[in-house]
Amino acid sequence: MNDVNLRHLDQLLKHFEIHLSHSIGLGELEVALCTSKRNVSIVMRKLSEQGWIEWIPAVGRSNPSKLTIKKSLQQAITELLISELNKGSFKLVSRLVDLYGSTAVRALTLATEHLNQTNESSNAVLIASYPWVNTIDPIKTFRHAELHIAKSVYDVLLAQSPDGDLMPSLAHDWVMEDTRMTLWLRPGVYRHDGELLQVQDVVWSIRRLIEGNGPIKELWQCVERVDAVAPNCLVITLKYANKFFPYMLAMSNASIVCREQQSFGDKYSYHIGTGPFKIEHWCEDSIQLRAHKDYFSTRALLERVTLSHADADMQNMISFNCPSDQVEVQSISALFYLTYRERADSNISRDTWRQLADYIHQQKQLHDPINAVESLAFDPCKVRPMIANALSLTGKIVLAEPKWTIPYLIRNSQWLHNVIRSTGVELEVVIVSNISNRHLVSELADILLIEDVIETPVDYGTYEWLSVSTGLRFSFDRFKMDEHQAKIKRAISGESPSSELMEMERDLRLSYTYLPLFSGYEEMSRTQQVRGVQVRNTGYSDFYRLWVEQ
Known part of the structure; x- marks a missing residue:
């Protein structure tokens, strides 16, 4: 209207x-x-x-x-844009620019300047072009953009230092003895609804990890039971010894959520948490995070963070109007890779796939020699490739991939498409709308292109990746997955679990089940007023560290 x-x-x-x-x-x-x-x-x-x-x-x-x-028309447009930007909505913005051209672009400049001044005075920030978000339930998603928010809304029992060492979080102390882990909860932790966190909340949340049907269910099948033994103490009993289990409590998917939910209309809701931010508003266009005033640990420096799901055109427009933006690039512990699934209706033979995989492996070193990797441990490629003529292959290959929202992933995906087509192989691309439900395309595609975060330390990261990685869940049917999980169980029960898990990863590479491509990195644009942008090696940057210079 x-x-x-x-x-x-x-x-x-x-x-x-x-x-x-x-x-x-x-x-x-x-x-x-x-x-x-x-x-x-x-x-x-x-x-x-x-x-x-x-x-x-x-x-x-x-x-x-x-x-x-x-x-004037410009003044009226500016007023409307200020109202829309305050809500984190960009739909009307795009339409006005289409209708009124340079007048609307100038109005957008004035509106963003006004919003910057308002945000500085109210200690708030707008993050434009944040990827779309369907859920922030930690057990239901592997999507980086969704876990990023979950990490700000929820807490884990144990945290990790930048070096990968375990530290207290909701649990202030813990003891691991064979198959029994005892944790003591920090007293005086308030939930977003003002209630104190109870040991029953934590027990319910962990049982949900075991019983839920999300992408990390396989990882938690090592747990036999969870019991509250005192008002501030719980015991987790494992089915078998697992030296990696304490690290599982530090992963974002293991964040503690409460039974109670807050809803925003019919479409969006979230479980109450204890994290540095709570969700104040959630709609199709944006999510608004408000600082949790009773947070038990380092309190958020910003009062409000608005995550707007602007389209690509608006991203370019905002960038055009912010010439002072800075772009920071930092490596993260993430692996961009391919996995292969042999299927009955495929139009490409396994031998052709092997030839194609070898050619892609060679070409990746020419495309990005700095980030091209040999394995899950991010080892650089050992042999420098020679420029060779393109292969001449036949057949058709179906590639499944998510809708990429990060620029370097978009570039790498397009590069891979071009390499495959250069061999003569016909390529069909299937977009996976929800990569956490990769089974939707398991029988429709031959290969899956995906990026997964590899948690630290590397031996635990290998264990987690082998157990629940998106790519392997695509590659294996139920029978093969059961065999694979049995191998993992034998490996972690052995005398040298780390080396045995690394050997499993190596066998997957040699059998062409998966092909590592590139290590990940983060590109972040920020205005000069925004401070505290810190990207951890997992790729998660903490919203609670952001602040706005007055």
Whole structure:
């Protein structure tokens, strides 16, 4: 409706000079607004309510009305954009730029300047072009953008230092003895609803990890039971010894959630948490995070963070209007890789796939020699490739991949498409709408292109990746996955679990089940006023560390 009001204001401005008082008849307004006499009064009343015009209707048939236009088109657009940006919405922004061109672009500049000043005074920040978010439930997602928010809304029992060492979080102390782990909860931890966190909340959350049907279920099948043994103490009993189990309690997917939920309409809801931020508003266009005032640990420096799901056009437009933006690049512990699934209806033979995989392995070193890797441990490629002629292969391969939202992943995906097509192989690309449910394309695609975060330390990261990685869940059917999980169980029960797990990863490479491509890195744009941007090697940057320079 707002863009309709703008159109009517634009029509008036083409007929009547701004800031002057005009005596006009109803017929003149009918012509100017290209509408019927019946609608003229409705249109003028709405423009008056917006504060864009002053209109005094005529009293009597022969008397004229009085009209004064108070706002220019640019001023009116600026007002609307400020309102939209405050809500984290960019849908109307794109439409206005299409309709009014440079006038709307200038208005966008003024609106963002106003928003920056407002955010500085209210200690808030808007993060534009944040990827779309369906859920922040830790047990239901592997998507980086969703876990990033979950990490700010929820806490884990144990945290990790930058070096991968375990540290206290919701649990202030713990003891691991064979198959029994005892944890003591930190007292005085308040939930987002103002209630104290109870040991029963933690027990319920961990049982949910074991019983839930999310992408990490396999990892938690080593747990036999969870019991509250005191008001501040719980015991987790394992089915077999697992030296990596304490690290599982530090992964974002193991964040502690409470039974109670908060809903935002019919579509969005989340379980109450204890983290540095709580969700204040959630709609299709954006998510607003508000600082948790009773947070037990390092309190967020910002009062509010708005994550807006702007489209690519708006991302470019915002960048154009922020010439002072800085781009920071930092390596993260993430692996960009391919996995292969042999299927009955495939139009490419296993031998052709092996030849294609060898060629991709060679070409990746020419494409990005710095980030091309040999294995899950991020070993650099050992043999420097020679430039060779393209292969001549036949067949058709179906590649499944998510909708990429990070620029370097988009570039690498396009590079891979070009390499495959250069061999003569026909390529069909299937977009996976929800990569956490990779089974939706398991029978439709031959290969899956994906990026997974590899947790630290590397031996635990290998264990977790082998257990629940997106790529291997795509590659293996139920029978093969059961065999694979049995191998993992034997490996962690052996005398040297780390080396045995590394050997399993090596066998997967040699059998062409998976092909490592590149290590990950993060590109982050920020305005000069935003401080505290820190990207950890996992790829997660902590929202609670952000602050705005006055």
